[in-house]
Amino acid sequence: MPTLEELLAASAAFHHHLCPRQVLGVRMGLAGGRWLGLTIPQTDKRMLVVVETDGCVIDGLAVTTGCRVGRRTMRVLDFGKVAATFIDTVTGQAVRVSPRASARQRAKDYAPEAKSRWESYLLGYQRMPEEELVQLQPITLTISLEKLLSKEGYRVQCEHCGEEITNEREVVQNGQTLCRACVGEGYYRISAC
Ligand SMILES: [Zn+2]
Ligand SMILES: [Zn+2]
Numbered sequence: 001m002p003t004l005e006e007l008l009a010a011s012a013a014f015h016h017h018l019c020p021r022q023v024l025g026v027r028m029g030l031a032g033g034r035w036l037g038l039t040i041p042q043t044d045k046r047m048l049v050v051v052e053t054d055g056c057v058i059d060g061l062a063v064t065t066g067c068r069v070g071r072r073t074m075r076v077l078d079f080g081k082v083a084a085t086f087i088d089t090v091t092g093q094a095v096r097v098s099p100r101a102s103a104r105q106r107a108k109d110y111a112p113e114a115k116s117r118w119e120s121y122l123l124g125y126q127r128m129p130e131e132e133l134v135q136l137q138p139i140t141l142t143i144s145l146e147k148l149l150s151k152e153g154y155r156v157q158c159e160h161c162g163e164e165i166t167n168e169r170e171v172v173q174n175g176q177t178l179c180r181a182c183v184g185e186g187y188y189r190i191s192a193c
Contacts, residue, residue, distance in 0.1 A: 007026045008023065011059050014059050019122065021082065022060035024057055024060065025059060025084075027125065028061060029086075031136060036093060046090055047066075047073065048087040048089050050084065052082070082099055092145065094139050096139045097134050100134060103134075111123035111127065150167040159178060161181065
């Protein structure tokens with residue numbers, strides 16, 4: 001098991017510098033892994049992390065848990081919150097970890113020498129006891145874990161645009177197999193050239 005210092009160094013190398021949100025990511029990852037009783041960083045795909053924002057926190061979570069978007073062991077469901085849910089895909093157990101509302105204030109007490117608020121978070125988040133920094137909420141998923149993971153190698157073709165759809169992300173509408181963009185859930189419109 002790597003130490004907090006080793007994890008922070010690995011995250012900083014990945015991120016080009018160390019910042020308070022990476023520290024949060026590392027400590028949230030340690031808390032989540034311990035709660036599930038799984039060995040981290042994992043070398044298999046047993047743990048799935050659902051992160052509620054993008055940005056710095058993800059790099060700390062990734063080095064600590066071994067979960068990566070590219071390995072399909074991490075998903076970003078963007079709620080704009082620094083919070084993450086750790087799921088044991090074998091048992092279905094899940095815990096949501098988020099910083100306590102009081103963490104920013106408490107960080108200052110643990111870093112009296114800090115010259116800025118930023119520095120007090122950077123140092124304080126490393127030093128404060130876990131129970132003061134984060135809260136853990138055991139949760140039950142209201143979305144299907146099976147659907148979230150989906151079947152490896154599964155793919156179909158959209159009957160409207162012809163593009164390939166993987167991971168069971170198609171929508172069946174009036175008997176037609178369509179991609180999410182073609183049923184109006186798209187985020188783009190193709191420009192005329
Ligand atoms: Zn950062
Ligand atoms: Zn389509």
